[in-house]
Amino acid sequence: MTFEVDAEVLSRGFDARITVAEGETVALLGPNGAGKSTLLGLAAGLIAPDRGRATLGGRVLLDVGSSGRQVVLPAWRRGVSLLAQEALLFPHLTVRENVAFGPRSTGASRAEARRSADAWLERVDATDLARRRPAELSGGQAQRVAVARALATEPELLLLDEPLAALDVSVAPAIRRLLREVLQHRTAIVVTHDVLDAYTLADRIVVLEAGRVVDAGPARAVLDRPTTPFAAGLAGLNLLVGTADADGAVVLDDGQRLSARSAGALEPGAAAALAVRPSAVRVLALADPGHHDNTITATVSDVEPRGDVVRIRAGRIAADVTPAEAADLDLQPATAVHFVFSAEDALAYPV
Numbered sequence: 001m002t003f004e005v006d007a008e009v010l011s012r013g014f015d016a017r018i019t020v021a022e023g024e025t026v027a028l029l030g031p032n033g034a035g036k037s038t039l040l041g042l043a044a045g046l047i048a049p050d051r052g053r054a055t056l057g058g059r060v061l062l063d064v065g066s067s068g069r070q071v072v073l074p075a076w077r078r079g080v081s082l083l084a085q086e087a088l089l090f091p092h093l094t095v096r097e098n099v100a101f102g103p104r105s106t107g108a109s110r111a112e113a114r115r116s117a118d119a120w121l122e123r124v125d126a127t128d129l130a131r132r133r134p135a136e137l138s139g140g141q142a143q144r145v146a147v148a149r150a151l152a153t154e155p156e157l158l159l160l161d162e163p164l165a166a167l168d169v170s171v172a173p174a175i176r177r178l179l180r181e182v183l184q185h186r187t188a189i190v191v192t193h194d195v196l197d198a199y200t201l202a203d204r205i206v207v208l209e210a211g212r213v214v215d216a217g218p219a220r221a222v223l224d225r226p227t228t229p230f231a232a233g234l235a236g237l238n239l240l241v242g243t244a245d246a247d248g249a250v251v252l253d254d255g256q257r258l259s260a261r262s263a264g265a266l267e268p269g270a271a272a273a274l275a276v277r278p279s280a281v282r283v284l285a286l287a288d289p290g291h292h293d294n295t296i297t298a299t300v301s302d303v304e305p306r307g308d309v310v311r312i313r314a315g316r317i318a319a320d321v322t323p324a325e326a327a328d329l330d331l332q333p334a335t336a337v338h339f340v341f342s343a344e345d346a347l348a349y350p351v
């Protein structure tokens, strides 16, 4: 079922339009306060917009302020299920009763609801937990049961709100695998802060910032060629934005000219971005300029140890160097250095 929403929530500065194709999983990414939960709330029926329309498989879920008529379907009539960070199971019901609750409340007989619950518990590998109460489950087990409960109502749209965020790192991979399985061919939106979820769970990414869609496309396209600092940060890339010149280089606003491999035709005079991995950027002492395709001279703002590398940041560029290099160059905030990288390691593209 295709899901389409185009809505505005004034009090939250939200005004966005999103379409999820039938059977498609969209990962919704964005900084804190970008409007991700607001979008889920609009779809689930927890928030009513000031203006807007949403349809699911052609059914109108909400229609406010467009044609004079006013439709805001209650949550339980939408065919939408929400899987939250916390499993939020009913504490006084057994696992099986928790899963059977949805089908029961949408009209299934007791026996049907029970059959459906058992089938879903088997699907999420939790059959042996059926008689337990939520207090007797680990975080990972509870989330498995929550997945079964969310799907037992056979929703036409599944919403997942950071479904792995509250889980221990040791159990998250198993739940991620389970989600990957159940999301196949399912129309779903998953809110996440984790780029790995975006790659593994989603067909497409939508990036929200300040209540607006700022980027959208297949995960690789958005993350390999980011157009916003947020997407570049997620992808772990440096993003330098400027203007293309006639030779296919990117000229930054301070006049610095950077050369790169080109992806897509760069039109002279048009906006262009250059992306380069911090691990492909070297840091050299001021006294050691040498000759390089690209040199950016800047003052170190931040020195951050990250496992076996040290990330050196200076304004808009960052480099990963070994601890030995950081020590040899005596890198610390306020040190002026050259950041150098080859054209081969950088990708330029239109934005």
Ligand SMILES: Nc1ncnc2c1ncn2[C@@H]1O[C@H](COP(=O)(O)OP(=O)(O)OP(=O)(O)O)[C@@H](O)[C@H]1O
Residues within 6 Å of the ligand: 011, 012, 013, 030, 031, 032, 033, 034, 035, 036, 037, 038, 039
């Ligand atoms: N209950 C609320 N009442 C009014 N404004 C709210 C409420 N909840 C959130 N907001 C505001 O609406 C905007 C969008 O918030 P939202 O919670 O949708 O963002 P988010 O992308 O889900 O953020 P996070 O990643 O922090 O969960 C923010 O400016 C936020 O301050």
